[in-house]
Amino acid sequence: MEVTIKITIQELIADILTDIEEFNLSAKNALERAFRNVVEEDRERYRGLVHSYIFEILKWRKRIDFALNSVLKGTKIEKLNPFLANLLRIAVYDIRFKGTPPAIATDSVIRVVKKRFNIKTAKFANAILRSVEEFNEENALKKLKEKDRIEYLSVKFSHPRWYVEYAMELLGYEGAIRLMMSNNRPQRYYVRVNPLKTDIDSLRDYLEEHDVRVARTPLDDVLKVLEYQKPLTRLKWYKEGYFVIQDLASAYVAHVLSPENGERILDMAAAPGSKTFHVAHLMENTGEIIAIDYSRDRLEKMREKMALLGVKNVKLIHADGQIFKWKHEFDKIVLDAPCSSSGTYRQFPDVKWSFDEEKIAKVIQVQKAMLKNAYKNLRKGGEMTYSTCSIRIDEDEENVKYALNKVGFELVPYEFTWGERGFTEIGDKVFRAFTHLHDCNSFFIAKLRKS
Template identity: 75%
Template sequence: MELFYKINFHELIADILSLIEERELSSKNALERTFKRVRGKDRERARGLAHAYIFEIEKWKRKIDFIGNSVLKGIKIEELDPYLANLLRIGIFEMKFKGVVPAIATDSIVRAVKDKYDLSRAKFINAVLRDVESFDVGKALEALRERDKIEYLSIKFSHPRWYVEYVIDLLGYEEGLRLLLSNNKPQRYYIRVNPLKTDIDSLSDYLEEHGVRVTRTPVDDILKVLEYKTPITHLEGYKEGYFVIQDLASAYVAHVLSPEKGERVLDLAAAPGSKTFHVAQLMENTGEIIAVDYSLERLRKMETKMKILGVKNVKLVHADGMKFKDMRKFDKIILDAPCSSSGTYRQFPEVKWRFNKEKIKKVIQVQKAMIRNAYKNLRDEGEMTYSTCSIRIDENEENVKYALEKVGFDLVTYPFSWGERGFTEIGEMVFRSFTHLHDCNSFFIAKLKR
C-alpha cells in the first residue's frame, strides 16, 4: 500500500487510537485529523481499512485487553505506555479477531515497536504476542463464567461491567443479553430527507437508482438503509444537501417537539446540528432558531452544513447551555442533553470506555442545570423536548421527575406512534427505543410544558 506518511499502517492505527483515548475524540474525528497528513494513491483505501480497524478494536477493546492481561506478567495492558498498549492491541486484534497469520501479525507489530521504541521493548512485545498466539480464549472465558458470570458477559460481549449489570437489572437477563448482542452488530444507517430540496418519494427513487436499497420507517421523513454499493456519503445528493444521515430515534425528537411556522425556538445543546436543522426544515425556514453550543469548532461545522442544506432561520451562538439567557422567551426548546451516550454503543463503540459512575453523576448535574435554565428561557405554556441517547433511568425518567417536582414543568401527554414506554410512575408518558427492539440507538424522549 503506497502512502506518504512518516509511519507505517499499524503506527497510523495506533496514532488514531491514542487520539481517541487521550483527547476523547470520536473515532470519525480522530480519523479525519490523522488522515489530513496522509497522501498517496492508496489514501482512500487506507482510510477505509483504518476505519474498519478502529471501529472493531474499540468495539472489542474489553475482550482484547482480557487476552493481553491473561498473558502479561506483573503488569496490565492499561499500565503500559498508551501508544505501546495500542500497538499490542492491534496485534491481538489481528491475530485473534481478524484471522491474520500469527507470525505475520507479530512481525509487523514488533517492527513498529522497534521503530518507535527500542530493541528491548520489541523483544518484550514479541514474547507477549507469542503467548497470545497459544492462548485459548474460549477455555479462559469458560473458567471465568464459573467464577463471575457478570464479568464473563462483560468480556465476552466487550461492554463495561457497570453497563452489563445495569441492563440486566433494567430489562432482565434475556432482554439484557439481546441488547448486548445487538450493540455488537453492524451499524444501521438511516437517511432523513431535506424537504427544503426534495421529497421522500423522489429521494427514495434517487437512492434506489444509485444502488442504495431503502425502506420506509415509523418516522415519515426517514428511510432505513438496507444495503448499498457505494458509500452513502459519496453520493452527490448527500454532498448537495438533499438528505442527511441521522439515527431513527434521534430524528423523532423534532416531530415530538412539533414546531410551528413562525415560532421562536431554542436548542440548548445544538451541535452537531441534526435536530436543529430538522426543526428548521419542519418550520420551512420561517421563524427563528437560536442554536447554542459550548464548542466553537462544532458550531463552525454547523455553519458549513447549514449552507449545504439551505437552512436560513438558524442563528448560531457560542455559549454554555447551562447559563445561556436571552432577552426574549422562546415558544419551544430542544434539550438534547449531554449524557453517558450509553444508547449509542453500536454506532460509537469508543464511548463505552469513557464513563464510570463518578462521571455519570457529574453529567447528571449538568443535565439538571440545563433543565433549570431551559425553564427560565421558556414562555408560559411553551413546550420543550428533553431527550438523551442514554439507557439510564437516572439520566431520563428521574430527570423528568426532577423537572416536574423541583423546577415547575408539567409533563405533556404525547401520542407516541412507535417505540416503547419508559419506567417509574411516569413511564407511560415518555418514549424509549432500544437497539435490540428497534434497530436504532437506544433513546429517550419526554415532552414538557411550562
C-alpha cells in the same frame, strides 16, 4: 519543499488509538485529525480501512485486553506504554477477530516496535503475541464465568461492568444479552430527506438508482438503509445536501416537538446540528431558531452544514446551555442533553470506555441545570422535548420527575406512534427506543410544558 513521511497502517492506527486515550478525543475527531494532512488520493484509499480497525478494536477492547492480560506476567496492558499497548491490541484483533495468520499479524507489528522502541521491547512484544496465539480463550472465559458472572459477561460482550449490571437490572438477563449483542453488530444507517431540496419518494428513487436499498420507517421523512455498494457520503445528493444521515430515534425528537411555522425555537445543545436542521426543515425556513453550543469548533461545522442544506432561519451562538438567557422567551425548546451516550455503543464504541459512575453523576448535574434554565427561557404554555441517547433511568425518567417536581414543568400526553414506554410511575408517558428492539440507538424522549 514538501516532505512526506511514510508510516505503516499499524503505526497510523496505533497513533489514533493513543490520541483517543491520551487526549480524550472521540474516535471521529481523532480520525479527522489524523487524516487532515493526508493527500486526497491516500485519504480515499486508506480511511475506510483505518476507520474499520479503530472502531472494531474499540468495540472489542475489553475482550482483547482480557487475552493480553491473561498472558502478561507481572504487569497489565493498561500499565504499558500506550502506543505499545495499542500495537499489541492491533495484533490481537488481527489474530483473534480478523483471522489473519498469526505470523503475518505479529510480524507487521513487531516491525513497528523495532522502529519506535528497541530490540528488547520487540522481543517482549513478540513473546506476548506468541502467548496470545496459544491462549485458550474459551477455557479462560469458562473459569471466569464460574468465578464472576458479571465480569464474564463484561468480557465476553466487551462492555463496561457497570453497563452489564445496569442493563440486567433494567431489562433482565435475556434483555441485557440481546442489547449487548445488538450493540456489537455493524451500525445501521438511516437517511432523512431535506424537504427544501427534494421529497422522500424522489430520494428513495435516487438511492435505489445508486445501488442503495432502502425501506420505509415509522417516520415519513426517514428511510432505513438496508444495503449499499459505496459509502453514502460519497453520493452526489449527500454532498449537495439533499439528505442527511441521522439515526431514526434522533429524528423522532423534532416530530415530537411539533414546531409550527413562524415560531421562536431554542436548541440548548445544538451541535452537531441534526435536530436543529430537522426543526428548520419542518418549519420550512420560517420563524427563528437560536442554536447554542459550548463548542466553537462544532458550531463552525454547523455553519458549513447550514449553507449546504439551505437552512436560513437558524442563528448560531456560542454559549453554555446551563446559564444562557435570551432577550425573548421561546415558544418551544429542544433540549437534547449531554449524557453518558450509553445508548450509542453500536454507533460510537469509543464512548463505552469514556464514562464511569463519577463522570455520569457530574453529567446528571449538568442535565438538571439545563432543565432549570430551559424553564427560564420558555414562555408560559411553551413546550419542550427533553431527550438523551442514554439507557439510564437517572438521566431520563428521574430527570423528568425532577423537572416536574422541582422546576415546574408538566408532562404533555403525547401519542408516541412507535417505540417502547419507559420506567417508574411516569413510564407510560415517555418514549424509549432500544437498539435490540428497534435497530437504532437506544434513546429517550419526553415532552414537557411550562405550566
